[in-house]
Amino acid sequence: MDKSKVTIPGLLKMKAEGRQKIRMVTAYDYPMAVLIDQTDIEMIFVGDSLGMVVLGHEGTVPVTMEDMIHHSRAVARGARKTFLVVDMPFGSYHLSIEQAVGNAVRLMKECSADCVKIEGGVDFAPTVRAIVKAGIPVMGHIGLTPQTASALGGFKVQGKNLESAAQIYRDALALEEAGAFSIVMEAVPAPLAKIITEKLRIPTIGIGAGVDCDGQVLVLYDLLGLFDRFVPKFVKRYARLDQEVKNALTTYATEVADGTFPGPEHSFSGKEDELRRYLGLEQG
Numbered sequence: 683m684d685k686s687k688v689t690i691p692g693l694l695k696m697k698a699e700g701r702q703k704i705r706m707v708t709a710y711d712y713p714m715a716v717l718i719d720q721t722d723i724e725m726i727f728v729g730d731s732l733g734m735v736v737l738g739h740e741g742t743v744p745v746t747m748e749d750m751i752h753h754s755r756a757v758a759r760g761a762r763k764t765f766l767v768v769d770m771p772f773g774s775y776h777l778s779i780e781q782a783v784g785n786a787v788r789l790m791k792e793c794s795a796d797c798v799k800i801e802g803g804v805d806f807a808p809t810v811r812a813i814v815k816a817g818i819p820v821m822g823h824i825g826l827t828p829q830t831a832s833a834l835g836g837f838k839v840q841g842k843n844l845e846s847a848a849q850i851y852r853d854a855l856a857l858e859e860a861g862a863f864s865i866v867m868e869a870v871p872a873p874l875a876k877i878i879t880e881k882l883r884i885p886t887i888g889i890g891a892g893v894d895c896d897g898q899v900l901v902l903y904d905l906l907g908l909f910d911r912f913v914p915k916f917v918k919r920y921a922r923l924d925q926e927v928k929n930a931l932t933t934y935a936t937e938v939a940d941g942t943f944p945g946p947e948h949s950f951s952g953k954e955d956e957l958r959r960y961l962g963l964e965q966g
Contacts, residue, residue: 688724688765690797690819690863696724697885697896704897706767706887707905710736710753714902715760725887727767727799727899728754731828734911735903742828745771747785754793767821768795772829775800779812786813786820799866801827803853807860814861822857824850825891826869839890841870854878854886866899867891869916890916 696702706725709715710732718726732753733745754768768789775782786798797819800806810820825840841847850870857865864885867875872892879886879895888895900917903909907922937943958964 685719685722685763687763690765693724693765693864693885697883700896704885704887706897706899708899708901709757712756712760715757715764718902719761719764723764724897725765725767725899726757726761728757728769728793729799729901730769730771731901735901735909743772747771747774747788750789751792754789754795758794766794766796767799768793768797769799775806775809779809782809783812783816783818786818787816790818797821797863799823801829803850804856807856810857810860810862820860820862821887822854822862822865823868824853824857824865824870825867828868839869839871841874847871847874850874851878851881854882858882858884867895 693704696704704725705723706727707718707723708727708729708731709718710728715726728750730742730745730750732749733739733742736753737745737749739745750769750771754766758766770782770785770789774785782800789795789798798813799821800810800813801823802809803822803824810822813820826838841850847870850867851874854865854867862884864887865878865882866887866889867878868888869890872894875886875888875891876894885896887897887899889899901909904917905920907919907924908927910924934943
């Protein structure tokens with residue numbers, strides 16, 4: 683595979699031609715980024731879901747800018763050719779447009795991000811417009827927005843009635859008009875996602891939004907079966923590495939306890955008798 687650096691013009695071309703779906707995965711560290719970079723996957727996303735998946739929080743709200751920068755830097759070192767999307771955490775763009783632009787600049791400068799992602803629709807269109815005007819590409823996020831899940835009634839499907847569906851549709855149009863180059867749609871009915879995808883000129887990336895989006899995203903730890911605190915309906919487990927890891931750890935623990943690890947092949951040889959004499963430890 684001869685993978686070249688993925689760019690926004692390339693992603694927009696994929697949308698326009700409609701021959702190939704965009705692939706995105708969410709990851710949080712260097713080893714996983716290296717593996718992703720060796721595949722055909724176009725985009726890697728450092729999401730604030732790291733709060734739940736790798737930091738153990740109950741939600742995404744506690745995640746800080748420092749958390750995002752720390753993990754994004756690690757991913758950037760491994761994702762040399764994959765397009766890098768970095769989440770703006772809760773509180774980093776809510777106080778003012780100036781704050782939002784400043785924090786977006788930090789993520790671009792300190793994380794080598796290719797773009798930032800912001801949750802919210804119509805209400806945050808002015809913020810998106812200002813960040814784009816500053817020369818920073820923005821990916822939008824509508825439907826279920828985890829940072830404000832409590833206000834939405836929890837981690838539930840959005841847009842199930844006509845009124846809320848119409849609002850999500852307006853959110854999508856507002857983000858495109860504000861200059862977002864793509865939009866994530868999370869946990870929305872497939873027919874609504876299809877209508878929005880057909881209407882927009884920019885790519886839509888679905889997660890629990892049906893097959894008609896221009897691309898799909900899953901959390902790497904979900905698709906590998908490494909996170910089981912909860913498993914949303916839209917997650918497909920392509921592996922069950924949790925069992926592999928537990929089996930490996932159990933075997934390791936057993937071998938250390940019974941003395942079969944480390945074996946000779948894992949040890950460095952030397953002359954014990956000579957060493958004992960040199961240390962004055964000869965046994966009479």
